[in-house]
Amino acid sequence: MELNDFKQRNIAPGYIFFEGEKAPENGWQAFKKVVKRSLKGELFVGLWIVFREMIRFDIHTIQYPAEKYEMSPRYRAIHRLLRLFESGSERCIGCGLCEKICISNCIRMDTHIDEKSRKVVSEYSINFGRCIFCGYCAEVCPELAIVHGVEYENASEQRAHFGLKADMLTPLDTFKAKEQKEFPGFGALSDNADEAVKQTPLAY
């Protein structure tokens, strides 16, 4: 490769340049062009293509309120706070990493030490007027406590909705009905996570 090949970055290799048709220079050429275009039947190609699509009936419409998109697990919509599957207590340990990493400064949390000398989160809120859904909070969370959901229908009367701890945390009755799904998106444990676990090397 020459240096010039690297300098031309706007096109992929194998790109074919088309200069366009030459403009007719005299009347005879213009006449020939008209005759050629009229008799070539290109218009019928267009007709055939739309007719073929009608016959195939490969409809791409999603009838929205009745049908919905299956969102990818990596889709970053309104956050969820998960519970531990074993005990049902909150996964969040109040480390504050999400608050620190949030680039639009929209996460706030209050923590206190409870009677068992454990740090618990008393308040947790995300200002969704400022959140840019970058996903850093979910990525940095060491406990997979705050994750992104796939719920994209966020119309509401109040802008504070969805953003409080009570809105995001899995409700206890949902949890007891075993309807809390593990988050399969970025940062989640892989399927073979148990096999990958090794004993902590204490020998040295």
Next chain:
Amino acid sequence: MFETAVLVETIVKAVIVVSVVAGMAGFATFIERKVLAFMQRRLGPMNVGPYGLLQLAADGIKLFTKEDIVPQNAVKPIFMIAPVIAAVTAFVAMAAVPYFPEFTLFGYVIHPIISDINVALLYVMGVASVGIYGPLLAGMSSSNKWSLLGAARAVVQMLSFEVVSGLSVLAPIMLIGSLSLIDINDYQVGGISHWLIWKQPLAFVLFAMAGFMETNRAPFDTIEFEAEVVAGYATEYSGMRWGLFFIGEYANMITISVLVSIIFMGGYNPIWFIPGALAMLLKVSLWVFLFLWVRAAWPHIRPDQLMWVCWKVLMPLAVVNILITGFVLI
């Protein structure tokens, strides 16, 4: 006594034609939305009624109950009468068009034509061109620049296509020797090989193109093309007045389909085992479908291209066609 019978029969036929065609025009809007949607891999209206069939009723209710706005600086009487002209001429043109072969009902022979006049073709085309006064007056009285542009385009378009449609249909008339649509139909008795489309293929193509221009359908929908002139002459219209324009356009579409079917495609003569009435319905449906099909497939052309193609290509071709037909006849 005889006079009264004829009068009653004519009135009944007129009412039937107007109501059936108006209903078909309404239904054609639904069909158009569905066909266009399918060709674009969409579903079209689906929510009102089964498969969106009642969308028609919803549209009708909306049109009837919408506020009828007359702009401040508009010329009120002309603004209000223009849509009526567009719709009425579209229906009046159907008076001389035969739809089906004659049949007997309760021992009474019925000719499914309101009035068999000997200049039927001239009459239909004349009335259809009067219909261009609808867009013209609407656009000029609206005091809106888009409407005015639409009206200007309407005149430009009419001046261009009228020559082509008149000259192109002249060659078949020379062959047949009559302007009556019934005579034209009877000339083509005897199956597909007797259709005029085989004797006059060029006239057929030219007349079909002129028909597309006359009904303002894509690819010649210059006078109401949204991307260039908003809604053209209909920009300031709302409610049922706009609806009248719409009904007029679809009624025109049906008239042109019937005309092409009668003049070039054998009319209501039976084909093999298909009875004449059904053959006619099939042909007209095919043509209405073609109107929608072309709209889904082809881009529209500029007004200057339209004039160019009419005056410099189609009109000379039509004249040449007439000359050749004349020489062959002699």
